[in-house]
Structure formats: C-alpha cells, structure tokens
Amino acid sequence: MKQIAIYGKGGIGKSTVAAHISAALANRGLKVMQVGCDPKHDSTRLLTCGRAVVTVLDYLQKTSPDQRQREDIIDVGYGGVWCVEAGGPKPGVGCAGRGILTTFDLIKKLGVMDSGLDVVIYDVLGDVVCGGFAVPLRYEYADEVYIVTSGEFMSLYAANNILKGVHNYDIQPRLGGLIFNHKGLAEEELRVQRFAAAVGLPICAVIPRSEDFAIAEQMACTLFQSSHSKLHSLFEDLAAQMAAEHQLYPAHPLDPEQLEELILNRYVMPSSKDIAYEDKASKLTPDAPAEKATTLLSLNVRRREPLHGCAFNGAVNVAIQVQDAVTIAHGPRSCAHASYQTITSAGRKSQFERGVSMPAHILPPLISSDLNEGRLIFGGISELRKRIIEVQACQPRAIFVVTTCPTGIIGDNLEEIMDLDDHHKTRLIALEADGNISGDYLQGMITAYVETARALIDPHITPAGELVNIIGEKTIASVTEPNLKIIKELLRQIGVGINCRFICQTTVGEIAGFKKAPLNLLAYDDYMGRLMRDHLGLNYGAEFYSRPFPRGFEETSRWLAEIAAFFGKSDLVNGIINAYEELYRLQIAGLRPALEGKRLMVVTYNHDIDWILEPALDLGMEVCLVGILNYSQDNHFRSRFKGQFPLIEPYPQDRRLEDVARLKPDIFLSNHALSAYDSGVFTDVIPLCPQVGFLSGVDLAQRWTQIFRHNINEGWKRDAALYRKYLA
Amino acid sequence: MRPCTENIWPDAFSGAIFALEGIRDVVVILNGPTGCKFYHSAISDYQYPRDLSFDPLNYPEIYYFGQPRVPATFLDGNDYIYGAASKLEKILQRVGGKPQYKLVTVVNSPGAALIGDDLQRLARTHIPQVPCICIENTGFSGVFAEGFQNALLQLLSHLNPPGHQGVEPYVNLVGLSIYHKHYRGSIKELQRLLSLCGVKVQTTMCCGNSLEELRNFTRARLNVVLDPDYGLEVCQWMKSHHHMPYLLPASGLPLGFEATERWITQVCSALGVNPLPALEDIESCRARAFLHLSRYNSVTGLPRGASFAVKTEPALAAAVTIWLHSYLGMLPAAIELLPSIHHCTAQKLEDYLRCYGLHQAFHSKFMDCGADVLLSDGNTLGQAQLLQKQPFCGIEISLPSLGYLDVVDKSLLGASGAMLLIEQILNGLRFVYS
Incomplete structure (x- = not known):
C-alpha cells in the first residue's frame, strides 16, 4: 500500500487535484481511499457526485465506541474510491488539529488500513499549522508528499512552510515534487520554476486554467465523468507516475528572506533594532510594588523557572474555600480529579489523624465539566453552559469557572458564558488559569484572589468596629486551623474579632464585607503575602499591620502589643505577655541542661526561622550552619539573629550530606528527615508552616531533649541491608 | 446551598499512568506540565513504593521535581504553541539512558495530546537503543479502566514474548491495578490459594512484576480475568495474538467465601488440577468465621438485617453486594456504580437484586437513605461522616484511602479477604448499634 499526502495553500485546488488523482488511480484498477483532512469536509465531493459524506468527527460524537464500524465512515465514490472526511469544528472554535489526530486514530482502530487498499490519498488543509495537521507526515503514514502550488507569493510561501514541516519529520526523502496549478498570473510559471529549482524539487505536473474544471465542479463530478477533456491524460500521467517507483527528494526549505528575494526579487533589509532580551527577572526586588491586577506574577513566573504545579490547581484551591460557592473545573476529568484529590488529601489526613473535619477539604464544592474528545475538538462552551445551569439549581451564592490546559489550548472563550452571571442570586466568576498556560500554582492563586476580590468586595463599605481580616492563610496546611484558634484567642483577649479570612473557609457575604475591618493581618510574610498586601492596599485601601502571624515569644509579644495599640487597648496586653514570659523562661531553664552546647544545623525551605533560632540561642546551643533553599513561595530570608550563625543562601540542594559529614552537628533540622540510608546523624523535621504563638519552637526543643536524655537509637535503622536484600 | 458535589x-x-507505573523496571515519562505530574507521582509512589524517603532533596534531578516517580517535560505555554520536541529530546536522553529502566514509556498529558508531537519519532531518533512505547492520547474524561487496558495492550503488543508454552499449570491474573485497594494483599492471597493446588502465577501484569516476568506472559497456560473492565480486552487480545485461552469466571471477583470457592474450582478445572487443598483451606476459614458470627449473632442478632450501601466500580460492587446479602444476610440500601466499560456486570447485579425484590437499592444513594455500613472510598466515607446524622460504619474498599498505613498486607479477595470484611463489619456494627 502506498500513502500519498497532498498539501498546499487553502483554496489552491488541492481537493480538485486530489480527487482527480484518486479517480485516475482507480481507473488503473487500484483500490484507492481518499481522506479529506480539512474541517470543511469537501475533499471528496467530486468523487461522490456532490453527496456529503458523514464526517468521522460527527460520527464519533454520535456513536458509542462499541458500535463503531468501518463501513459507517466510508462512502464509496467514483471508481470505487473510498471517501473519508475528517470534518472538524466551526471556524474559531475547538481544535481542528486534534480532530485530525482523532480521525487517524479511529481509522487505525477500525482496521481501515488493513482492508487491502493499494493507495491512500490524504488531502490536507492548507498549511502545516500544528501537530494535528502534520499527522499525515508521520512515519507510519505518508510515503510520498506532493505540494500543490500556483505562482502567487502566498501560495509559494505556504509551500515553503510545508517543506519546513516535512523537514522536521523526515528520516528519509519523501517528497515527490510540486504540482503547479495555474492561476493565470503574469510570470507565474517562472516563479514556480525558480522556487522548484531553489528547493530542489521537480514540477511533476502543470495544470492549466480550464473551463472544464468549472463545468465539472458544477456537475459535482470529476473530469473523467463530465467530459472528454484533454486534461484526462494529464491526471492519468500523474497517477501513473505516482503509482510507479520513482525518485523521492528531501525537503530543503528556504529562509523567509531568501524566499522573498527569490519570488519577489525584493531584498529584505535586516532590522534596525537590535533587540536585547534583558533578563529583568534577575533584577527584581523582593517587594516590587504591584501596579495593577494583570501585572501580579508569581515568583516562578517572574523568574522564568520551570513551573511548579499549575495555575488551574492553584485557582481551584482558593475558589473552593468560598463555602457557599461551587467551582467548575472546565476541562477533562483528569484535571478536576487531580485537584480534588490534592484538596481532599489534606482533609482526609486531618480527619484521620486528628479527628478534625475541614469541610472544604472533605467535601470540596468542585465539579468537572468532563469534556470528552468530541467537546475538545468542537469546543466546550455549550457543555459548560449546561453545567452552570445545573449548578445554579443548587443555589450557590457564586460559581467559579476555572479553565484547564486543554480548554486554554482550544481557546474556549469564557466571555460567552458571562450572560449567566446573576448579580442578585449567583455571581459567575471566570478564572482563566488555562491550566499552566498562565503560570504555576501560585499564579493561579493570585488570579483567584484578584478576580474574587474584584467580583465580590463591596467598595462602598467603610471600616468600622474592632475587626481584622486575615490574609493569605495556607489553605492546605494542617496547622492552619490550630493556628487560627491561637490567633483568635489572642485577639479575643484584647477584644478584637475576625471579619473575613481572605480567602480561607469564608463566604461570599464575608468577602463582600471585606472593607468593614479597619486592619488587615498577614498570615505569612512570604512572597504571596506581600503581593496580596500590596494589591489589597492599592485597590481596596486595605490597611495592613506590618508583621505576619507571630512565632516565638519575642515576636508574639510585639505582635500582640502593636495590634492592641492600633485598637487603643494597650492596657490589656502587659498581663498576658508577663504570664507567657514566665512560662517560656521556665521551659527554657528546664531544657537547657540537655541541650546547652549542642550543635545545630538547619537546611530548610523556610525563609523565616527565628522561631527556631530564638529558643536554640536562648538554650545556649551552637548554630553551626543555616542553609536556605530556593523556594517558589518566598525569596526574602530575614532574621533578627543574622550574624550569630554561618548562613548560606541559596543553599545548593546536593551539599547537605557533605556539610553534615564536615560539621558533625548533634541535630540536623530540615523539612524532611535525612534518609536512614544516607546518614547516621540525628535529624528532626520542621514544618513548612509552623505553629504560631508564644511557645513555637520550644515544643520542638522539648522533643530533642527527650531524645538526648534517653539516648534513643532506633534498631530498625540497622536493617538497611535487609531492605536491599528483599525489597530494593 | 444544597451540596451538589461528590468524589471525582x-x-x-x-488509568494509563498507573498501569505502567505498576511495572517495577519501567519508567513513565509524562509529556506534560508538573501540574499533571505531582499527583500521579505521589500516588504511584504511595501505592507501589520503591524509594525510602519523601525528602524532595533526594530527587534533585530536573525532571523529577523532588519526587521519585513520573519524570516530566514540565510543558508550559510556549511548548503548546511551538511543540515540545526539544524538551522531549533532552528528557529521553537523560532519563531513557538510565540502566535501571528496561523500558521507557512516554504518556502525553491531555494538553500535550492536543498539540500532536510525534512521540514515537522522537524516541526512535533520540534513544534508538532503548525500547520505548508512546501513548499519545489516553482519552479525555474516559473510563479509568479503559485507559488502564489500552496502556497494557500497547505494552503487551510491544513485548515480543516467546511463543505460547502453557505446559506448567501457570496462570496470569489479569485485571488488577496498583490503584485497587489492598491489591498487593489480594494478589498474595490468590497466589497462596492457587499454590495450594499446585498452580503458579506467572504475572499479574501491572501489579509489581518486572518487565521480564511480564514478557514471559505466554508461559502461562491460562489467563484468568479478575475484573472484566480491567482485563477482558487484554485477555481477548492474548487469545487472538498468542492463542492463549482465558477464563472469565461466572462467579465474578473471588470476594467472599462462595465466590472464592467457585473461582478456585473453575480455575483448577480449566487447568485440570485438584482444587481440594484450597477448598479445605477456605473451609477452615469459614469455620472460624462461623465461630465469630455465631457468637456475635447470639448476642445481637446481627449482622442479619443490617443495612449496607456500596459505592464503587461495578465488579467490586457486585461481588460485595451479593456476598453481604447471601452470606451475612445484610440488606442493600443503596448501590452506586462508577462508570464502566462492560455494562453486563451492572446488569447482572440489578437482576440479582430484582430477584430478591431489592432493586430499589440500585436507584438509591447513601447520602439520601443512609445505611449501617458504607463500603466505598476514603473521600466518600469522609463526606458521609460530615453529612450523615445517623451513625454508620465505613469500610474502605476503593481508593483514595483515609490514610491508614497498612504495614501488614491485607486482602479484599479470597478467604482472608472475606475474613477481613467480616471483622470490619462486626466491629463496625458494634459502633452503629451501641
């Protein structure tokens, strides 16, 4: 079986040429199939006497997989030619390239290629615009490629692009040559000849302009059926040439400048601007001011690093925190599934380990629009509308729609659903994350924060009362709810309440009333926290307290005192702090005998570790090294103890075993314990999101004391050899 | 707002990724973004651990992103426009060249599947010396089991095994994945019962075998389908391409004593070996179960009449429902089935329930009607705990898990699977009826 792909610019006459080649091959007694790879599905119209063929993609949409049969997608045309049309979406929607991939997949699955065919002709859309339209060029398909062209510049430009596509795919020469279809332009033949010579291809046939084609088109048949045209022999010769063994050529496309010079006799001047791609990311300061919503970028995106996670997932993780809203993941189910399981993993863990229910993480209000292949080819907006209307029946206060990579790629336009936004009942909020096309996980969070604020915060409310908002809690950290409890209690003691948690376990109403609170508290002074602080300050006039949730005695004392001062309640603070100070000093005194003089090494992603350093230094421990790892969530290491320990920032990932061996710390602290395989040193784990309050860090030191006091050595760590023997 | 969501x-x-991740010395390269990678790497590592630590610093290589499994090309917006050929070239050369991998597989993420990079050509060009299979499109929103079988079929058709031998009484167990709850224990239990009858298991396909063990699948005399959604097409393919007979036991999954007895009897009969040693083993388990059930029943009258609900895949749901009803005398209140390929299993279950006038359960949901026992996945159990006012006992039979760490392998299948379910039900009912 020989497979031949016919390419060429749209409207150049490929389908007419392809149909006549198919017909001529069939006249030679060969069993021929012609596959039209163009959404407008009229490649085989001349072979079927104008009869429209059921397209493969329509067929796939309407037929269940177990009922699909080869005969259903094949229409038998002139000379017994099997006519197949891929079809595709309407212009401007869906993904026609994916449609071609799907068509070829079905043809293969139904065994069409194993049906004793002699020749398959692929009639492919204009240009090799994407991977989908290049499928016929793949190794298992086209044995030969022909390009139909006229002498117009754009036609030759397309031909040259097709050569580039062939060049990308070629392992061996596969080009048969050019088929020159006359348009009747001046010097047209000369241009085609120059082009053919430059790219090293023969002109296999010259098709003159002829009324015969117009007559045949009108009769919806080939020249072989419509007349005794002189042109019969032209296609017969071409078919004979294709059917026989003959020389094939490699692709040698021209540069665009060469092409213009060759065809238009025009010299292309080099650009006068020498564009220097300055690496602005490296010059960014940690706290570059936010100007407007569209310029808020995650650290990962700004640094142009490989993206960690996807914006879709980040946006979903924020949106599901609005308890009276539903989030629709617009895309295939796999995207929603992965997101859902990531969210519920924290909920299951909390429920199982501590018996604490985190409703948003146990029953996240997340559903999927479950786009299948058909929807992705033809566009998924109609399915999304249906899903939104279904969800509206559940009467949520808001619906978030978050887009995935596939819906981003096919270009589903969420503007088309915004007529369903109902300001009085259910707000509709579009989060166009487009999977990771817009960026990483944190970029998605930013999008969700910004768009939710824009849609829901009531700008007319004025601050009043003794209320605070909490900004930027880590929604999946297990410590978030226990920390809130501590903060809530500290605030309660000075008579201050919480207005809105932006955005964590909150409601549409609470977000709407965001501006009620005169003061805003950052949960974390990390990159995201600072970004939100700047954005909410700039756009909503939100006043922020300068420090994040406090960890350790010193920080918590100051935090509480300053917030109390803001609300004019300083008189309530001293008693609280004195009580905790007594407790802290007592605990440090108790731990000191076991830990004094011990060497501590810390390698961590945390950029604020004063809550560890404070008790360690108060205990008289020696901090022999602090290594700060590069982290997508922060870029601003800070410590009030700087200068009291050796610091490496950023710390190279692969250096820690060497440093542990060199420094011989008594305790190695990291976010994960060193493997038992790797090291004999005592290691302990510090959480990425630590506990807040007066006694953070002391509890950790309590644990080390126990271990040193009892000289604990685990027997299981001696079984590494057994692991290797039985399981590795 | 009315709750309108459930586990996704x-x-x-x-399905495709977990199929390939279940083979010990195969690497799955994901041609996709890290957003698709992190979850699949974590689950593969959790379900079929091969590494000792969760510490991301142990896996510093660029494509691994701090995880031991499923290296990825970390596609971004530009790659969707310009194609991912250069990233694929690099990852194939770097990861594909590692000696511990006997086969390289490349799976396109849903986004990558739309852009149509020619994976096979890139693999042929850049790692011509390494066996490689590429799955360009696993399907969008398709049934999990379908993705699993399609990946397995592509793998098997690539393996070029020796001709069908089938002399020794070896079988292949087809139709379990590493995403099945207690898959390891279930396989061990079936291996144990079969070995009592002198039958060996050549391979379980994608549940921890090496590529070499899998390559020799033709050594088995018989392929036994466990769950048709996960194994029937594969067995049909092995029959047509390698002339290997297969058995789809009428009793369904070997879950519960009677189904296990019938399953063993059918397998042994097909192989011409004596099933008695295994049947005796099951009998001894039944005796022990009888002791506990009798004592429990004498005090409480239970489990007879206790209600249960099931939400899982059809083959598992059918096996659990029929056994709990026929052996323990429990009454199905709600049966919710996940999407499947073969609708006959669901039909059989509905027919069974109709026979006993219980088919209403087929159209009921646990969240609406409640039940004493709910058998499902950890998410559904957690949600039921949040929403259900009445006490109930939750038993995990599917993933994801609530998080209990199983150090001892447990089984859902075979005699020990039956014992485990009885143990969980009896203890659970104590809570419900206390």
Missing part, C-alpha cells in the same frame, strides 16, 4: 474519580489518563 480518576479517568483514563490516570
């Missing part, structure tokens, strides 16, 4: 099940994309 994995689709064919995850």
Whole structure:
C-alpha cells in the first residue's frame, strides 16, 4: 500500500487535484481511499457526485465506541474510491488539529488500513499549522508528499512552510515534487520554476486554467465523468507516475528572506533594532510594588523557572474555600480529579489523624465539566453552559469557572458564558488559569484572589468596629486551623474579632464585607503575602499591620502589643505577655541542661526561622550552619539573629550530606528527615508552616531533649541491608 | 446551598499512568506540565513504593521535581504553541539512558495530546537503543479502566514474548491495578490459594512484576480475568495474538467465601488440577468465621438485617453486594456504580437484586437513605461522616484511602479477604448499634 499526502495553500485546488488523482488511480484498477483532512469536509465531493459524506468527527460524537464500524465512515465514490472526511469544528472554535489526530486514530482502530487498499490519498488543509495537521507526515503514514502550488507569493510561501514541516519529520526523502496549478498570473510559471529549482524539487505536473474544471465542479463530478477533456491524460500521467517507483527528494526549505528575494526579487533589509532580551527577572526586588491586577506574577513566573504545579490547581484551591460557592473545573476529568484529590488529601489526613473535619477539604464544592474528545475538538462552551445551569439549581451564592490546559489550548472563550452571571442570586466568576498556560500554582492563586476580590468586595463599605481580616492563610496546611484558634484567642483577649479570612473557609457575604475591618493581618510574610498586601492596599485601601502571624515569644509579644495599640487597648496586653514570659523562661531553664552546647544545623525551605533560632540561642546551643533553599513561595530570608550563625543562601540542594559529614552537628533540622540510608546523624523535621504563638519552637526543643536524655537509637535503622536484600 | 458535589474519580489518563507505573523496571515519562505530574507521582509512589524517603532533596534531578516517580517535560505555554520536541529530546536522553529502566514509556498529558508531537519519532531518533512505547492520547474524561487496558495492550503488543508454552499449570491474573485497594494483599492471597493446588502465577501484569516476568506472559497456560473492565480486552487480545485461552469466571471477583470457592474450582478445572487443598483451606476459614458470627449473632442478632450501601466500580460492587446479602444476610440500601466499560456486570447485579425484590437499592444513594455500613472510598466515607446524622460504619474498599498505613498486607479477595470484611463489619456494627 502506498500513502500519498497532498498539501498546499487553502483554496489552491488541492481537493480538485486530489480527487482527480484518486479517480485516475482507480481507473488503473487500484483500490484507492481518499481522506479529506480539512474541517470543511469537501475533499471528496467530486468523487461522490456532490453527496456529503458523514464526517468521522460527527460520527464519533454520535456513536458509542462499541458500535463503531468501518463501513459507517466510508462512502464509496467514483471508481470505487473510498471517501473519508475528517470534518472538524466551526471556524474559531475547538481544535481542528486534534480532530485530525482523532480521525487517524479511529481509522487505525477500525482496521481501515488493513482492508487491502493499494493507495491512500490524504488531502490536507492548507498549511502545516500544528501537530494535528502534520499527522499525515508521520512515519507510519505518508510515503510520498506532493505540494500543490500556483505562482502567487502566498501560495509559494505556504509551500515553503510545508517543506519546513516535512523537514522536521523526515528520516528519509519523501517528497515527490510540486504540482503547479495555474492561476493565470503574469510570470507565474517562472516563479514556480525558480522556487522548484531553489528547493530542489521537480514540477511533476502543470495544470492549466480550464473551463472544464468549472463545468465539472458544477456537475459535482470529476473530469473523467463530465467530459472528454484533454486534461484526462494529464491526471492519468500523474497517477501513473505516482503509482510507479520513482525518485523521492528531501525537503530543503528556504529562509523567509531568501524566499522573498527569490519570488519577489525584493531584498529584505535586516532590522534596525537590535533587540536585547534583558533578563529583568534577575533584577527584581523582593517587594516590587504591584501596579495593577494583570501585572501580579508569581515568583516562578517572574523568574522564568520551570513551573511548579499549575495555575488551574492553584485557582481551584482558593475558589473552593468560598463555602457557599461551587467551582467548575472546565476541562477533562483528569484535571478536576487531580485537584480534588490534592484538596481532599489534606482533609482526609486531618480527619484521620486528628479527628478534625475541614469541610472544604472533605467535601470540596468542585465539579468537572468532563469534556470528552468530541467537546475538545468542537469546543466546550455549550457543555459548560449546561453545567452552570445545573449548578445554579443548587443555589450557590457564586460559581467559579476555572479553565484547564486543554480548554486554554482550544481557546474556549469564557466571555460567552458571562450572560449567566446573576448579580442578585449567583455571581459567575471566570478564572482563566488555562491550566499552566498562565503560570504555576501560585499564579493561579493570585488570579483567584484578584478576580474574587474584584467580583465580590463591596467598595462602598467603610471600616468600622474592632475587626481584622486575615490574609493569605495556607489553605492546605494542617496547622492552619490550630493556628487560627491561637490567633483568635489572642485577639479575643484584647477584644478584637475576625471579619473575613481572605480567602480561607469564608463566604461570599464575608468577602463582600471585606472593607468593614479597619486592619488587615498577614498570615505569612512570604512572597504571596506581600503581593496580596500590596494589591489589597492599592485597590481596596486595605490597611495592613506590618508583621505576619507571630512565632516565638519575642515576636508574639510585639505582635500582640502593636495590634492592641492600633485598637487603643494597650492596657490589656502587659498581663498576658508577663504570664507567657514566665512560662517560656521556665521551659527554657528546664531544657537547657540537655541541650546547652549542642550543635545545630538547619537546611530548610523556610525563609523565616527565628522561631527556631530564638529558643536554640536562648538554650545556649551552637548554630553551626543555616542553609536556605530556593523556594517558589518566598525569596526574602530575614532574621533578627543574622550574624550569630554561618548562613548560606541559596543553599545548593546536593551539599547537605557533605556539610553534615564536615560539621558533625548533634541535630540536623530540615523539612524532611535525612534518609536512614544516607546518614547516621540525628535529624528532626520542621514544618513548612509552623505553629504560631508564644511557645513555637520550644515544643520542638522539648522533643530533642527527650531524645538526648534517653539516648534513643532506633534498631530498625540497622536493617538497611535487609531492605536491599528483599525489597530494593 | 444544597451540596451538589461528590468524589471525582480518576479517568483514563490516570488509568494509563498507573498501569505502567505498576511495572517495577519501567519508567513513565509524562509529556506534560508538573501540574499533571505531582499527583500521579505521589500516588504511584504511595501505592507501589520503591524509594525510602519523601525528602524532595533526594530527587534533585530536573525532571523529577523532588519526587521519585513520573519524570516530566514540565510543558508550559510556549511548548503548546511551538511543540515540545526539544524538551522531549533532552528528557529521553537523560532519563531513557538510565540502566535501571528496561523500558521507557512516554504518556502525553491531555494538553500535550492536543498539540500532536510525534512521540514515537522522537524516541526512535533520540534513544534508538532503548525500547520505548508512546501513548499519545489516553482519552479525555474516559473510563479509568479503559485507559488502564489500552496502556497494557500497547505494552503487551510491544513485548515480543516467546511463543505460547502453557505446559506448567501457570496462570496470569489479569485485571488488577496498583490503584485497587489492598491489591498487593489480594494478589498474595490468590497466589497462596492457587499454590495450594499446585498452580503458579506467572504475572499479574501491572501489579509489581518486572518487565521480564511480564514478557514471559505466554508461559502461562491460562489467563484468568479478575475484573472484566480491567482485563477482558487484554485477555481477548492474548487469545487472538498468542492463542492463549482465558477464563472469565461466572462467579465474578473471588470476594467472599462462595465466590472464592467457585473461582478456585473453575480455575483448577480449566487447568485440570485438584482444587481440594484450597477448598479445605477456605473451609477452615469459614469455620472460624462461623465461630465469630455465631457468637456475635447470639448476642445481637446481627449482622442479619443490617443495612449496607456500596459505592464503587461495578465488579467490586457486585461481588460485595451479593456476598453481604447471601452470606451475612445484610440488606442493600443503596448501590452506586462508577462508570464502566462492560455494562453486563451492572446488569447482572440489578437482576440479582430484582430477584430478591431489592432493586430499589440500585436507584438509591447513601447520602439520601443512609445505611449501617458504607463500603466505598476514603473521600466518600469522609463526606458521609460530615453529612450523615445517623451513625454508620465505613469500610474502605476503593481508593483514595483515609490514610491508614497498612504495614501488614491485607486482602479484599479470597478467604482472608472475606475474613477481613467480616471483622470490619462486626466491629463496625458494634459502633452503629451501641
């Protein structure tokens, strides 16, 4: 079986040429199939006497997989030619390239290629615009490629692009040559000849302009059926040439400048601007001011690093925190599934380990629009509308729609659903994350924060009362709810309440009333926290307290005192702090005998570790090294103890075993314990999101004391050899 | 707001990845973004651990992103426009060249599947010396089991095994994945019962075998289908391409004593070996179960009449429902089935329930009607705990898990699977009826 792909610019006459080649091959007694790879599905119209063929993609949409049969997608045309049309979406929607991939997949699955065919002709859309339209060029398909062209510049430009596509795919020469279809332009033949010579291809046939084609088109048949045209022999010769063994050529496309010079006799001047791609990311300061919503970028995106996670997932993780809203993941189910399981993993863990229910993480209000292949080819907006209307029946206060990579790629336009936004009942909020096309996980969070604020915060409310908002809690950290409890209690003691948690376990109403609170508290002074602080300050006039949730005695004392001062309640603070100070000093005194003089090494992603350093230094421990790892969530290491320990920032990932061996710390602290395989040193784990309050860090030191006091050595760590023997 | 959401099940994309991740010395390269990678790497590592630590610093290589499994090309917006050929070239050369991998597989993420990079050509060009299979499109929102079988079929058709031998009484167990709850224990239990009858298991396909063990699948005399959604097409393919007979036991999954007895009897009969040693083993388990059930029943009258609900895949749901009803005398209140390929299993279950006038359960949901026992996945159990006012006992029979770490392998299948379910039900009912 020989497979031949016919390419060429749209409207150049490929389908007419392809149909006549198919017909001529069939006249030679060969069993021929012609596959039209163009959404407008009229490649085989001349072979079927104008009869429209059921397209493969329509067929796939309407037929269940177990009922699909080869005969259903094949229409038998002139000379017994099997006519197949891929079809595709309407212009401007869906993904026609994916449609071609799907068509070829079905043809293969139904065994069409194993049906004793002699020749398959692929009639492919204009240009090799994407991977989908290049499928016929793949190794298992086209044995030969022909390009139909006229002498117009754009036609030759397309031909040259097709050569580039062939060049990308070629392992061996596969080009048969050019088929020159006359348009009747001046010097047209000369241009085609120059082009053919430059790219090293023969002109296999010259098709003159002829009324015969117009007559045949009108009769919806080939020249072989419509007349005794002189042109019969032209296609017969071409078919004979294709059917026989003959020389094939490699692709040698021209540069665009060469092409213009060759065809238009025009010299292309080099650009006068020498564009220097300055690496602005490296010059960014940690706290570059936010100007407007569209310029808020995650650290990962700004640094142009490989993206960690996807914006879709980040946006979903924020949106599901609005308890009276539903989030629709617009895309295939796999995207929603992965997101859902990531969210519920924290909920299951909390429920199982501590018996604490985190409703948003146990029953996240997340559903999927479950786009299948058909929807992705033809566009998924109609399915999304249906899903939104279904969800509206559940009467949520808001619906978030978050887009995935596939819906981003096919270009589903969420503007088309915004007529369903109902300001009085259910707000509709579009989060166009487009999977990771817009960026990483944190970029998605930013999008969700910004768009939710824009849609829901009531700008007319004025601050009043003794209320605070909490900004930027880590929604999946297990410590978030226990920390809130501590903060809530500290605030309660000075008579201050919480207005809105932006955005964590909150409601549409609470977000709407965001501006009620005169003061805003950052949960974390990390990159995201600072970004939100700047954005909410700039756009909503939100006043922020300068420090994040406090960890350790010193920080918590100051935090509480300053917030109390803001609300004019300083008189309530001293008693609280004195009580905790007594407790802290007592605990440090108790731990000191076991830990004094011990060497501590810390390698961590945390950029604020004063809550560890404070008790360690108060205990008289020696901090022999602090290594700060590069982290997508922060870029601003800070410590009030700087200068009291050796610091490496950023710390190279692969250096820690060497440093542990060199420094011989008594305790190695990291976010994960060193493997038992790797090291004999005592290691302990510090959480990425630590506990807040007066006694953070002391509890950790309590644990080390126990271990040193009892000289604990685990027997299981001696079984590494057994692991290797039985399981590795 | 009325709750309108429920657990979102994995689709064919995850099915394909977990199929290939279940083979010990195969690497799955994901041609996709890290957003698709992190979850699949974590689950593969959790379900079929091969590494000692979760510490991301142990896996510093660029494509691994701090995880031991499923290296990825970390596609971004530009790659969707310009194609991912250069990233694929690099990852193939770097990861594909590692000696511990006997086969390289490349799976496109849903986004990558739309852009149509020619994976096979890139693999042929850049790692011509390494066996490689590429799955360009696992399907969008397709059934998980379909993705699993399609990946397995592609793998088998690539393996070029020796001709069908089938002399020794070896079988292949087909139709379990590493995403099945207690898959390891279930396989061990079936291996144990079969070995009592002198039958060996050549391979379980994608549940921890090496590529070499899998390559020799033709050594088995018989392929035994466990769950048709996960294994029937594969067995049909092995029959047509390698002339290997297969058995689809009428009793369904070997879950519960009677189904296990019938399953063993059918397998042994097909192989011409004596099933008695295994049947005796099951009998001894039944005796022990009888002791406990009798004592429990004498005090409480239970488990007879206790209600239960099931939400899982059809083959598992059918096996659990029929056994709990026929052996323990429990009454199905709600049966919710996940999407499947073969609708006959669901039909059989509905027919069974109709026979006993219980088919209403087929159209009921646990969240609406409640039940004493709910057998499902950890998410559904957690949600029921949040929403259900009445006490109930939750038993995990599917993933994801609530998080209990199983150090001892447990089984859902075979005699020990039956014992485990009885143990969980009896203890659970104590809570419900206390």
